Amino acid sequence: MATCSICKKPLNENAGFCPDCGTALAENNNKMLEEAMVYYLAKRYAEAVPRLETLVQEGNAVAQSILGECFYNARGVAQNYGKAVELCQKAADAGIAGAQNNLGSFYKKGHGVKQDHTKAAEFFRKAADQGFAIAQYNLGNCFGDGEGVKQDYAAAAEWFRKAADQGYALAQYNLGNYYAKAIGVKRSYTMAAEWWRKAADQGIPQAQKNLEILKKKGIG
Numbered sequence: 090m091a092t093c094s095i096c097k098k099p100l101n102e103n104a105g106f107c108p109d110c111g112t113a114l115a116e117n118n119n120k121m122l123e124e125a126m127v128y129y130l131a132k133r134y135a136e137a138v139p140r141l142e143t144l145v146q147e148g149n150a151v152a153q154s155i156l157g158e159c160f161y162n163a164r165g166v167a168q169n170y171g172k173a174v175e176l177c178q179k180a181a182d183a184g185i186a187g188a189q190n191n192l193g194s195f196y197k198k199g200h201g202v203k204q205d206h207t208k209a210a211e212f213f214r215k216a217a218d219q220g221f222a223i224a225q226y227n228l229g230n231c232f233g234d235g236e237g238v239k240q241d242y243a244a245a246a247e248w249f250r251k252a253a254d255q256g257y258a259l260a261q262y263n264l265g266n267y268y269a270k271a272i273g274v275k276r277s278y279t280m281a282a283e284w285w286r287k288a289a290d291q292g293i294p295q296a297q298k299n300l301e302i303l304k305k306k307g308i309g
Contacts, residue, residue, distance in 0.1 A: 119144075122151060129155060134165025145176070150183035157191060161200070170201030181212065189216035190224040197227075197236070210237030217248065225252035226260040233263075233272075242273030253284060258291035265296065278308045 125140035138159055144152030157176030160169045174195055180188030193212035196205045210231045216224030229248035232241045246267050252260035265284035268277045282303055288296035 119149070119151075122149065125152065126155070129159075129164075132164075134159060138165035150180045150185050150188075153177070153183075154180035154185045154188035154191070157188060161191070161195075170195070174201035181215070184219075186216040186219040186221035186224065189213075189219075190221055190227065193224065193227060206231070206237035208237070217251070220251075220255075222252040222255040222257040222260070225249075225255075226257050226263075229260065229263065242267070244273075246273035253287070256287075256291075258288045258293050261285070261291070262288035262293045262296045265299065269299070278303060 121140055122144055125137050125144065128134070128137035128140070138156070141152045141156040141159065145156055153176045157173045157180065158164070159166050160176065161173035162168070174192070177188040177191045177195070181192050189212045193209045193216065195201050196209035196212065198204070202208075210228065213224045213228040213231060217228045225248045229245045229252065231237050231245075232248060233245035234240070238244075246264065249260045249264040249267065253264045261284045265281045265288060266272070267274050268281035268284065270276070274280075282300060285296040285299050285303075289300060
């Protein structure tokens with residue numbers, strides 16, 4: 090499998106972007122962006138930010154998304170939700186899934202924008218439709234909680250499954266819960282155990298506790 094030249098993680102070439110750092114495949118040969126991401130992922134934000142700012146001035150959508158995250162999380166710059174929204178909106182308009190997911194979170198929390206669960210779900214869906222696992226998980230929560238969309242447990246389970254199939258631990262844990270409680274799916278302790286085991290292997294403590302409970306009851 091090919092790897093992203095920015096973050097070095099496995100790359101799904103059919104998705105058009107790296108599912109881990111959100112870099113568009115077209116940007117994988119951008120040397121300055123690669124340098125910026127190396128510093129960013131190493132938490133050397135003081136060195137990453139100037140490079141990202143240069144790329145933003147050139148209209149680079151990936152850099153807009155990452156610099157937006159810097160402003161949101163006060164990484165190498167003063168925290169500024171408004172600037173984070175502005176940058177992520179530009180990147181989202183260019184189709185960057187990570188930025189679309191970030192905007193969904195901003196609207197969900199009311200950070201830098203007026204809280205709007207409907208818009209949050211819309212942005213999560215845009216990213217989820219591109220195969221972005223975190224957004225698929227977030228959209229699953231929207232359907233499960235009835236936030237921004239009509240509550241639909243079956244849809245929630247389906248979105249959790251999409252994210253879980255990509256290895257997203259929290260989605261695996263939630264899907265296990267759904268199988269155990271027959272939420273949106275037919276009850277199956279075997280499936281619950283399978284998904285909880287995957288989540289536990291990634292360090293979700295409650296998933297391990299649930300597995301132990303099943304074992305004591307002799308089910309699953």
